[in-house]
Amino acid sequence: MFDLLITGLQIVFTPSTFLLLVGATILGVIFGAMPGVSASMAVTLALPFVYVMDPIISIAFLVSVYCASITGGGITAILFRIPGTPSSAPTTFDGYPMAQRGEAGKALGFSLVASAVGGLIAAFAMALISPQLADLALEFGPSELFAVAFLGLSVLSCLDSGNLVKTLISGLLGLLLATIGMDPMLGIARLNWGNSTLLGGIEMIPVMIGLFAVTEVLKQTAKPRKIEIDEDSAAKSKTVLPSFAEIWKTRVTMLRSSVLGTVVGILPGAGATIASFLSYAVEKKVSKHPELLGTGVPDGIVASEAANNAATGGSMVPLLSLGIPGGNAAAVMMTALVMQGVQIGPLLVTTQPEYVASVFGSMLVTNIVMVIVAMLVAQVFAKILAIPYSLLGPCIIMLATIGAYATNNNTGDVMLMAVAGVVGYMFVTLGYNSAALVLGLVLGSMCESNFRRAYTLADGNMSAVFAKPITATVMVICVVIILGPVVKSLLKKKKVTKE
Secondary structure (H helix, E strand, O other): OHHHHHHHHHHHOOHHHHHHHHHHHHHHHHHHHOOOOOHHHHHHHHHHHHOOOOHHHHHHHHHHHHHHHHHHHHHHHHHHOOOOOHHHOOHHHHHHHHHHOOOHHHHHHHHHHHHHHHHHHHHHHHHHHHHHHHHHHHOOOHHHHHHHHHHHHHOHHHHOHHHHHHHHHHHHHHHHHHOOEEOOOOOOEEOOOOOHHHHHOOOHHHHHHHHHHHHHHHHHHHOOOOOOOOOOHHHHHOOOOOOHHHHHHOHHHHHHHHHHHHHHHHOOOOHHHHHHHHHHHHHHHHOOOHHHOOOOOHHHHHHHHHHHHHHHHHHHHHHHHHOOOOOHHHHHHHHHHHHOOOOOOOHHHHHOOHHHHHHHHHHHHHHHHHHHHHHHHHHHHHHHHHOOHHHHHHHHHHHHHHHHHHHHOOHHHHHHHHHHHHHHHHHHHHOOOHHHHHHHHHHHHHHHHHHHHHHHHOOOOHHHHHOOHHHHHHHHHHHHHHHHHHHHHHHHHHHHHHO
């Protein structure tokens, strides 16, 4: 562990390498804060820079871009309710309401501290128990991955316990949308109504931008309300790091979310988006005051940001230990290394430990440097809040349109964003849950593809799919979570009847 730390710090604190990592952190934060640029897209955009670098330095550079982009996504999520990256969507639930109350600076501070802590915990987990965690990841086949995805879906009952039926309907609609596109097993088109844009499925980024950003602009347009912006607006929006006492209050949430994010990040195909949604839902389930989550409390921001940053470190574990990318961004990094002649696989850790040391060192440096960089970038973005909403609204729509188009350079995604915005506004008006729809869309394809693979491998034996110990345990937890609110409601009615 200490040898790895010393080697990693020797690599990253070489003057030229350190300057490259600072530049990568700046790039990552800016890319992440731009609507529609996912973490994997940020890493892809950074690829041209690494072709002339040493392979050990290039992996450190890409890891820095990856970590910083996840953090940058929280800036616009808090200030404008536009998730810079899909994994920042849960940050909007509490970050944006805090910004609307004039506490944008405080919300940004909690976001940055949680991001740094989550990233650092994941970095140490990666360096300390990478082989053991990789062995754990190998235990997860299709049935186990289905169970984990279903666990994420089961927390739909926790998103809005006061409006359970409409929340579940919203989640089911998200699952239906996830089935649009090419069949994951048979490769045939389904539910695309002859539209070539939908052959690749419903793109998550345009839908998120529409449901969050466009819906908010429509709400402000239909029922305008004056946002409290005065001469001190810039000062109010300036990032304020929380005090030690405030951080201490969220310590349990921060630690739980970091561990959960690391574990989810290790699972191939899961990634930061699932980690942040799952962590937020778990926090709402275990919180002493779940009714406050979603109204603008630091715990909601911490749960999302600690988890999605921890997932970045987790995704490096199977990549470096087994040669299996834990997510899309890790897959791009693996491609870059392979192109430079690096043999990715189980022998990499033992024969060339400097790669692990390089990733470890870059994550340590990035998670500290990005706090300073993000504070400066957030200050620039925050000045936009001083613009009257009659001008700011169209600017947000313009940014949203650019972000949706940049996903695939396809005008169909812009139309998808517009439709999602209208649907999101209808959801808000009718009392349905946009977050539940997004959760269904995010986890739907993972649920379906892994269940069908597990069913095929079991030769159609349904009991064999759920007989594995990990799968059975996780599914029991799912049942408890789903039935919990129902049982609680029945007991409450029974108590009222007795009285």
